[in-house]
Amino acid sequence: MIHTSLVLAADDPAALATFYGALLEVAPQPGLTPSHWRLPWQAGGHLEIYAPSRRRPQPPQQGRLALCLQRHAQDGDPHAALLAWLEQAQALGAAELDPPRQESFGMEAWVLDPEGNRVLLLMLKG
Structure with missing residues (x-):
């Protein structure tokens, strides 16, 4: 398996x-x-x-692969739910990369984690 x-x-x-x-x-x-x-x-x-081996370091790099963290808006308001989640991420050290935007499936915002990796925060409707 x-x-x-x-x-x-x-x-x-x-x-x-x-x-x-x-x-x-x-x-x-x-x-x-x-x-x-x-x-x-x-x-x-x-x-x-x-932590990568010092003999084979993994330098930070930009790319097209990113983590996508998804949640469902429990109260039916994906915009408010995403803003709260984005605020939490920023309080934990994330930096906003792209501001929240409405999409047909819900709301999304791109952030950089504390080490500069791209992360998509996706708040789905209901």
């Missing part, structure tokens, strides 16, 4: 695990080494955050 996870290299894995744990509303779990953390996905698998 194959298990699926995403891996994210980090300069400070513990701090980045705390950031994503708060946004995903899950507790970070210690990984295989002191510089490795795991966050369980609700649908299965994990977000693996680790």
Whole structure:
């Protein structure tokens, strides 16, 4: 059986695990080494955050791959729900990349996590 996870290299894995744990509303779990953390996905698998080996560094880089964190607006107002989530992300160290915008499926906003990785916050209708 194959298990699926995403891996994210980090300069400070513990701090980045705390950031994503708060946004995903899950507790970070210690990984295989002191510089490795795991966050369980609700649908299965994990977000693996680790410090890369000094022999094989993983420099930060821009690309087209990004994490997409999704929620449903519980009160029926995706705009207000997204603004609250965006405010939480910024309080945790995220930087707004693109302001919130309305799409046919709900509201979205792009942010940079505390280490500069692109993240899409997606608030779906109802």
